[in-house]
Structure formats: C-alpha cells, structure tokens
Amino acid sequence: xxxxxxxxxxxxxxxENFTAIVSDVRIEEADAYGGGIKTELIFEFGxxxxxxxLDMKLDKWVDDGNGGRTPRTSSTIYKFFKSCAKLNIEFDFxxxxxxxxxxxxxxxxxxxxxxxxxxxxxxxxEVDAETGDPRTVTFYIWRTASIKxxxxxxxxKPAPVATVEVKPVDLEAVKKNWLNIVSGIPEKCQFSxxxxxxxxxxxxxxFSAEETTYYSEARKVKSMIDMLVAEGFLVKKGxxxxxxxxxxxxxxx
Numbered sequence: 001x002x003x004x005x006x007x008x009x010x011x012x013x014x015x016e017n018f019t020a021i022v023s024d025v026r027i028e029e030a031d032a033y034g035g036g037i038k039t040e041l042i043f044e045f046g047x048x049x050x051x052x053x054l055d056m057k058l059d060k061w062v063d064d065g066n067g068g069r070t071p072r073t074s075s076t077i078y079k080f081f082k083s084c085a086k087l088n089i090e091f092d093f094x095x096x097x098x099x100x101x102x103x104x105x106x107x108x109x110x111x112x113x114x115x116x117x118x119x120x121x122x123x124x125x126e127v128d129a130e131t132g133d134p135r136t137v138t139f140y141i142w143r144t145a146s147i148k149x150x151x152x153x154x155x156x157k158p159a160p161v162a163t164v165e166v167k168p169v170d171l172e173a174v175k176k177n178w179l180n181i182v183s184g185i186p187e188k189c190q191f192s193x194x195x196x197x198x199x200x201x202x203x204x205x206x207f208s209a210e211e212t213t214y215y216s217e218a219r220k221v222k223s224m225i226d227m228l229v230a231e232g233f234l235v236k237k238g239x240x241x242x243x244x245x246x247x248x249x250x251x252x253x
Contacts, residue, residue, distance in 0.1 A: 012050040019112040020045035076141045083143035098239050105218035112145040174214045178224050179251045188242045
C-alpha cells in the first residue's frame with residue numbers, strides 16, 4: 001500500500017490559519033466577481049507557497065481627515081490592518097494606492113495569520129446548480145496573530161542596548177549596486193520583479209550592517225527605486241517599471 005500525499009499547490013486559496021516567511025508584500029489589481037476591478041493586498045511566501053490575497057475594497061474607503069483614505073471600520077480589511085497595528089506594523093501607500101511598504105519590513109520574517117470564515121445567503125431564491133441548495137457566500141476575516149513569536153500582548157521592558165558606532169555608508173557604491181540590479185531585470189517588470197532581482201544580486205554578498213539596510217529595509221529599498229526613477233534610470237508607468245539601458249550604462253561607467 002502507498003499512502004496518498006497531498007502536495008502544496010501555489011494556486012490554492014488560503015482559507016485556514018498558517019505561519020510562513022513573507023517574501024513580498026504588494027498591491028495588485030484583479031477582475032472582480034460580477035465585473036469590474038478590485039484592488040488586492042498580496043502577501044507572498046516563496047515561489048511554491050500559495051499567496052494570501054486580501055480584497056482592500058478600495059472603492060469603499062473614506063476620508064481619514066488628514067488628506068488620506070482609510071477603510072470603513074466594519075470592513076474585513078480594516079480588521080486585518082487593526083490586527084497589524086496591535087503588533088506595531090504600519091502600512092504606507094503611494095498616492096494612487098498601487099504600491100505599499102510596511103514599517104518595520106515584514107520581508108524575511110515569520111508571520112502567523114489567523115482566519116475566521118463567515119457565510120450568508122444573499123438571495124434565498126438563487127439556487128446552487130450542483131447542490132440544489134440556496135447559494136451561500138463565504139468570506140474570510142484575516143488577522144495577523146504574531147510576527148517572529150511576538151504577539152499583541154504588552155512587550156516586556158527591553159534590556160539596555162550598548163552604544164554601537166555607526167559607520168557612514170558609501171551611497172555612490174549603493175547606487176551603483178542598484179544600477180547593477182536593475183540592469184538585469186526584463187525590459188518591463190513590476191515592483192515584485194525589482195525585489196526579486198535585488199534578492200538575487202545580494203545573494204552570497206557581504207555588506208556592512210549599515211549598507212545592508214539599503215537592500216533589506218522596505219523604506220530604504222523604496223527610496224532607492226524612487227531615486228532611480230527620479231534620475232531616469234527607470235521609467236514608471238502605472239505598476240510597471242521599464243529600464244533605460246543607455247542611462248544605466250552611463251551611470252555604471
């Protein structure tokens with residue numbers, strides 16, 4: 001007898017609690033049920049793991065009173081963001097809500113997600129063709145439970161930290177490394193493609209602790225990419241980036 005083994009399918013929909021290491025956090029647009037476009041907050045956990053996709057219901061967000069927008073308190077995405085806030089995780093979006101970063105970065109961290117499923121019957125007269133029962137809609141309320149063992153419980157008092165000498169960073173060297181990174185991307189790619197190229201470039205390389213932040217911290221990674229766009233090494237159109245090979249070659253000389 002041979003025992004049946006159920007393999008993980010990266011296209012599976014997440015519907016159960018799980019813990020995984022985050023490899024990417026990004027925004028994507030997708031076709032909505034019944035037509036139209038929806039905006040999704042996507043967490044990736046490596047090439048072979050299913051993604052976690054959360055519908056942001058962006059069209060229903062309201063004015064936050066400070067020039068920005070925020071989800072309604074009754075929405076599932078609000079409950080998710082609130083669970084992250086309890087763990088001191090902040091989300092920063094660009095002006096058109098096509099890009100996102102977290103502070104501190106979740107990339108490379110082990111995160112535990114918990115979910116609660118709720119179902120309702122939108123129309124008792126609408127019957128499921130397969131079962132003959134009224135069609136049931138199930139939605140999922142996700143929350144972040146812990147990050148690397150941390151939880152929403154009050155943190156213990158930190159131990160005194162010894163003073164560490166901070167060495168200056170050679171930003172020109174960092175910039176040239178980023179030029180090498182984007183020189184190897186396809187003609188066009190999205191933000192996740194830039195992160196993948198960056199991860200491949202730094203693999204096996206050793207940098208100072210200060211310089212490493214320009215490849216690992218979400219804010220600094222975003223600032224380097226924005227700088228490359230501002231200086232014409234990359235051209236951004238919507239959610240896509242196109243490289244300017246001639247300009248990059250000039251910058252590497």
